[in-house]
Amino acid sequence: MKPSIPSRRALIVAAGASLLPLRPSLAAGLVATPAQTEGPFYPTSFPADMDNDLVQVRGQAAQAMGTVLHLEGRVLDLNGRPVEGALVEIWQCDAQGLYDHPRQPGRERRDSAFQGYGRMLAAADGRYSFRALKPVAYPGRAPHIHFKVATASGGLLTSQFYIAGEPGNERDGVFRAAARDPRQRERVEMKLAPAPGLEAGALATTMDIVVG
Numbered sequence: 001m002k003p004s005i006p007s008r009r010a011l012i013v014a015a016g017a018s019l020l021p022l023r024p025s026l027a028a029g030l031v032a033t034p035a036q037t038e039g040p041f042y043p044t045s046f047p048a049d050m051d052n053d054l055v056q057v058r059g060q061a062a063q064a065m066g067t068v069l070h071l072e073g074r075v076l077d078l079n080g081r082p083v084e085g086a087l088v089e090i091w092q093c094d095a096q097g098l099y100d101h102p103r104q105p106g107r108e109r110r111d112s113a114f115q116g117y118g119r120m121l122a123a124a125d126g127r128y129s130f131r132a133l134k135p136v137a138y139p140g141r142a143p144h145i146h147f148k149v150a151t152a153s154g155g156l157l158t159s160q161f162y163i164a165g166e167p168g169n170e171r172d173g174v175f176r177a178a179a180r181d182p183r184q185r186e187r188v189e190m191k192l193a194p195a196p197g198l199e200a201g202a203l204a205t206t207m208d209i210v211v212g
């Protein structure tokens, strides 16, 4: 039997279709991660160690207090394509709710074994990963992890991740403004699962960051 050859018409249709801009219904149709305030605690100076392991500060024997959270995912564009080389930064308070920041009351009591801030470049497939802490609440805020993504093409997204199912989310004005619709909520709520294969006692979550 002869292999079927696409008709001339089919070829013309296919060629034409590839020139058309993607209609929203044909694009992967990913919902962008909603932007949220940077807040007052973005570092004013960066720690000497600012790798993607916030739980271990280089040169220190002690590990940070708190529950380890392996946070990983991909940086994607609205069509689901990986955004290679995006700079991903995260920052969060320590297990006592204290930031390493001049505006933080009680900063001197902070856990000096916690790095508090880390950064990395997304890989060719958009992957990023951090060894962070399960975030804790501090006065006025539900638990959250701040993050910023700067793309090579000049895009910048500043936002925050929360813990799915945390009752405090609904009382948090920043969360409520960002998660107006269920698909946006999915972008900022981390579903935490035990990760014994990675590390005893640790949790893990996968959060893709979709930049518009």
Ligand SMILES: [Fe+2]
Residues within 6 Å of the ligand: 039, 041, 141, 144, 146
């Ligand atoms: Fe914060």
